[in-house]
Amino acid sequence: MSDFDDRSMRERMLAGDLYIAGDPELAEHNLRAMDLMDAYNATSARDPRERRRLLTELLGAIGEGTEIRPPLRVDYGSHLRIGARSFANFGLVALDVTPIVIGDNVWLGSGAIVLGGVTIGENTVVGAGAVVTRDLPANVVAVGNPARVIRTIEPGTP
Template identity: 50%
Template sequence: MGEQRERMLTGQLYRDSDPELVADRIRAQRLCDEFNRTGPDETARRTALLGDLLGRIGEGSWIMPRVQLLTAQHPIEDHEARRQRWESAAPIRIGDNAWFGGGVIVCPGVTIGSNTVVGAGSVVTRDLPDRVLAAGNPARVIRTL
C-alpha cells in the first residue's frame, strides 16, 4: 500500500493527485459508468459490479442505476486489502427492506434501520432506527412507520 493511500485511510492529510489514488478513482468511475449502463434484466451483472466497486453488498440488496461516488475515500483495492479496510473503517450499514429516495447522501459510519424510508435529497449524518420515515438536511425522523 502506498504512503498516500495509507495516509488517506488513517484520516491524515494526503495528496489526492498521487498516481495510485488517481488510478483508483478512474477505476471506480469506470465501474460506476458500467453499472449505470446496465439494462433492467441484468441483475446478476449489476450485483457483480457493485461487489467490485464497494467490496461487498448484502444478499438481497437492490440498488438501481444511477449510482455516483462523490469521494476519493472509496479506493478500489485487492480483495484482502478491501476486507481489512472494511474491518477498520466506518462502513455504512443498511438494514433489511430500507428504501432511499433519489439523491440521498449517507455519511460514513451511519446505520440505517430495517424497514426505514429516507426521503429524496436527504443527508443522513446520524443513525436512523428501524421503521421510521426520515428526511431533510440533516435527515430527521418525521414519524414511525
C-alpha cells in the first residue's frame, strides 16, 4: 500500500484495492454486522416484523416483499442491496467487502454464495450451492461453482 494514499481502509476496500481488514473502523463495522446477523438468525419465523426490522438495519437496502431465510452471513451487510420480491433460501452467504446488488424478483437457492462486486439482474434464478463470482444478467438461470448461465428465462414466464 502506498504511503501517499490518504483514503480510509473502508474507501480502499470498497474500491477493491488493498486494505487492512483489522482497521478499527472496519472491525467495528464488522462487529455491528455480526451482532445484527446473530439477532436475525435467532429470530422465530413467527416474528416477521422483527426479522424485517433487523434486515432493514443490517442491509444497505431491502425491497418490499423480499424474504431471506436464516441463516444469513455477510461481512458488513450495509454493502448489500436486494430488490423487491426476491427470495433467498437457507444459508445465503454474501461477502460484501465491495458492493453487491441483487435485483428485483431474484431467487437464490439454499447455500448460495455471492462474492463482493457482483450484480445479479432481475428475474434471475441462482441454483442451490452456486458460487456467484461475476455479474449475472437479468432473466437467466445460473448454477455451479463458479456460477454459469445455463438458460434464459422469458420475461413473464412463471
